[in-house]
Amino acid sequence: MDDHAGKVALVTGSSRGVGAETVRGLVRQGIAAVVNYRDKASRANALADELRSAGGRVLTVQADVTDPTSVERLRDEIGQEFGGLDFLILNASGGMERDADETYAMRLNRDAQVAVVETMLPLLRPGGRVVFVTSHQAHFFGQRAVPDAYRPVAESKQAGEHALRERIPALEAAGLRLTVVSGDLIADTITVKMLERAQPGTVAAREAGAGRVLTVPEFAEAVVAAALDPAAPSGTTIFVGGADYLHEQGI
Ligand SMILES: NC(=O)c1ccc[n+]([C@@H]2O[C@H](COP(=O)([O-])OP(=O)(O)OC[C@H]3O[C@@H](n4cnc5c(N)ncnc54)[C@H](OP(=O)(O)O)[C@@H]3O)[C@@H](O)[C@H]2O)c1
Incomplete structure (x- = not known):
């Protein structure tokens, strides 16, 4: 734990789900955490209270990552x-919201990811790491069919991953590395509930392919491990679950 004393992490979109669990894992390692939320102040504050009462150092900040002023x-x-900041976990994601216009997924999952990195650059300390959290359906978009409802998300998250990889030289010049963590479907998340509603049988189909879907804690644990691995070269991709995807791609 001492190794991480004084280190600071920002997890975007961490009022719930994978983001919240990632914050828990980082704080357990002695890292101070910034919980960023868009709407859910009470959830973010409850998470911060839980972690502070266990001795953690947590700051909650409302910011819509698609809004440059709020990111500043x-x-x-x-x-x-x-x-300063040592770990920037790009977890916030979306595009299936009812009120999302047709440009929103790309603005959130590609443009805002790059803009968050660029805005945080002055704070990010050399030796730090940026982690982009994505899904197999996005990472492998184009190589496998995705449910129609998820298509804008998959396409835009893949575009976001590519845009971030293009920034690797600029990140390296600042002493920073990028890791991408890609996961299979995660049980009981809002995304999976929306997918199941739009296309009943989605989870059963993945269970047939992968054996079982992931849990939030196991995926978050992989995100934390990716952030804290000091040795991984920039551009490393960590795959979590979905052995059939990896087999298909010869990975
Ligand atoms: N769910 C899966 O099956 C799955 C599988 C593999 C990978 N992943 C990846 O894991 C990550 C987290 O997934 P999840 O299922 O935990 O997501 P989620 O439950 O939908 O949570 C998304 C988070 O992002 C925040 N957010 C959305 N739009 C935002 C914006 N414009 N500005 C700031 N924050 C915003 C939300 O904040 P508010 O609640 O405040 O609106 C929420 O905290 C994503 O990157 C996703 O691609 C998910």
């Missing part, structure tokens, strides 16, 4: 509270 405010609040 997020950077400034982190700077004031902690003075």
Whole structure:
């Protein structure tokens, strides 16, 4: 735990699901965490209270990552509270929201991911790591069919991954590395519930292919491990679950 003393992580979209569990894992390692949320202040505050009562250091900041002004405010609040950042976990994701227009998925899953990295660059300390959290359906988009409802998300998250990989040289110049963590479907998440509603049988079909779907804690544990691995070269991809995808791709 001592190795991480003084280290600071920002997890975007961490009021719930994988993001919240990732924050728990980082704080357990002695890392101070920034919980970013868009809407769910009460959930973010409950998570912060839980972790503070166990001795953790947590800051909650509302910011819609698609809004540059709010991302700049997020950077400034982190700077004031902690003075720097060591881990930037790009977890916030979406595109299936009822009110999303046809450009929203790309604005959130590609443009905002790059903009968050660029806005946080002045805070990110050399030796730090950026982790992009994605799904197999996005990472392998184009190589396997995805449910229609998820298509804009898969396409835009894959575009976001590519855009971030193009920034590897700029990140390396700042002493930073990028890791991509891609996972199979995760049980009991909002995304999977929406997919199941749009296309009943989605989970059963994955269970037939993969044996079982992931759980939030096991995926979050992989995200934390990816962030904390000091040796992984920039551009490393960590795959979690979905052995059939990997077999198909010869990985
Ligand atoms: N669910 C799966 O099956 C699955 C599988 C593999 C990989 N993943 C990846 O794991 C990550 C987390 O997935 P999840 O299922 O836990 O997601 P989720 O439950 O849908 O949560 C998404 C989070 O992102 C936040 N968010 C959405 N739009 C935002 C915006 N514009 N600005 C700031 N925050 C925003 C939400 O905040 P609010 O609640 O405040 O709106 C929420 O906290 C994603 O990157 C996803 O691609 C998920």
